[in-house]
Each structure stands twice: as C-alpha cells, then as structure tokens.
Amino acid sequence: MSSVLQQPSSVTKSTVFVVDDDISVRESLEALIRNEGFDVEVFSSAQLFLRRPKDHAPCCLVLDVNLPDLNGLELQKQVAASHGNMPIIFITGFGDVPMTVQAMKAGASEFLTKPFADDTLLDAIRNAIDRSRSVVHADAAVGELRLRHAALSRRESEVMSLVVLGLMNKQVGGDLNISEITVKAHRGRVMQKMGARSFADLVRMAAALGLPTGSSR
Structure with missing residues (x-):
C-alpha cells in the first residue's frame, strides 16, 4: 500500500498544547516540553485554547482537569467535535477513579495524577505525538488521493x-x-x-x- 498511504515529508512539525490555569505549572511544563524539541503553546483557560485555529500538524493536548471556565472533561468533548483525533493527556492533582474512567472512555491518551515524574509525562507526549502523526499522515494521503481522483x-x-x-x-x-x-x-x-x-x-x-x-x- 506504499503509494496509497505514502507519508508526506512536509508533515514534520509537532506541537504540544498545554492548558492549565496555574502559571507556575504552565511555565514548568513549557520549559520541560520545549527542552525535548517540541513546539509548545500554553493557555490559561479552555476558552483561550478553543479560540486557536485547528492545527493540521501532529500535536497533542496536555490538559488540566480542573479549570476555571470550562473543565477538562467538558473541553475534551469539544475537542473531539472540533479537532478530530487530537490526543489528550490529562493531568490533575485531584483525580479519582470515576473521573479517570470517564476521561479514558472518551478517548484520552493518558491520565496522570500530580506529582508525576517528568519522564512519565514525556513518554506520554511522545506516544500521543506518534499517534497524531499517523492520523495526520493518513489524512494527508487520502486528501492527495481525492485530488487525483477529482x-x-x-x-x-x-x-x-x-x-x-x-x-x-x-x-x-x-x-x-x-x-x-x-x-x-x-x-x-x-x-x-x-x-x-x-x-x-x-x-x-x-x-x-x-x-x-x-x-x-
């Protein structure tokens, strides 16, 4: 299936979005993730993130569950509707089993309870980016086929x-x-x-x- 699912070489950029209302957490995560070579964009609220145009490059969302306007689980539903298969990694200091189950059933990539090791988060991000990259490549390949067919x-x-x-x-x-x-x-x-x-x-x-x-x- 090489010519059907050939991966476009132009799809290389990977971005990690971070939504957390705690500025110290945002700054810490931004430094950690950027040091791993990813582009990072941080947001203090769900609403600010939703105003950003959809990204068609490989990406993932590191999302705090407890947010001041729209909580993480509610944002997850909106992301699924507007951003397709964007992988979401939940982080929280107040997680419980029902909340974790709800998030995972809705398609979350990972659910991490603070405090967590840096490597644990980075491994989750790498896995999420790999998953996103596969989806982006497949979508781009099908898009190219549609152009040829047209x-x-x-x-x-x-x-x-x-x-x-x-x-x-x-x-x-x-x-x-x-x-x-x-x-x-x-x-x-x-x-x-x-x-x-x-x-x-x-x-x-x-x-x-x-x-x-x-x-x-």
Missing part, C-alpha cells in the same frame, strides 16, 4: 468505478457502451493519473476513497 475525466472516473469492482475490460465496455480498446485506453490513463502501480494498488486507493470495490461486494 482530476479524472467523467469517463475515466466511470471506468475506474467499474474496474475496481472486478469487471473485465469487455464487461466495462458493455456497461458503458464503448469498445474494449477504448476501455483499455481509459484504464491506462486512470492508472497514470492515480499513480497506481498495479491493479491491486488501484483497488486499495478506491477503498481508501470509500468507493465500492470487488472485495466489498
């Missing part, structure tokens, strides 16, 4: 849709009322424009685009 002519798109269902060239020609030779020509251009190296590659691309394929029938 560049197909109407007839090329029709041919591709039938070919990936497993129809032979003669059957495709019969369905579209065109000659087999014309189908072969369109098929060749589809392979070239989509960047597919093989028929199996083209089928995987179609599946990534959400198109019906022979394997899904």
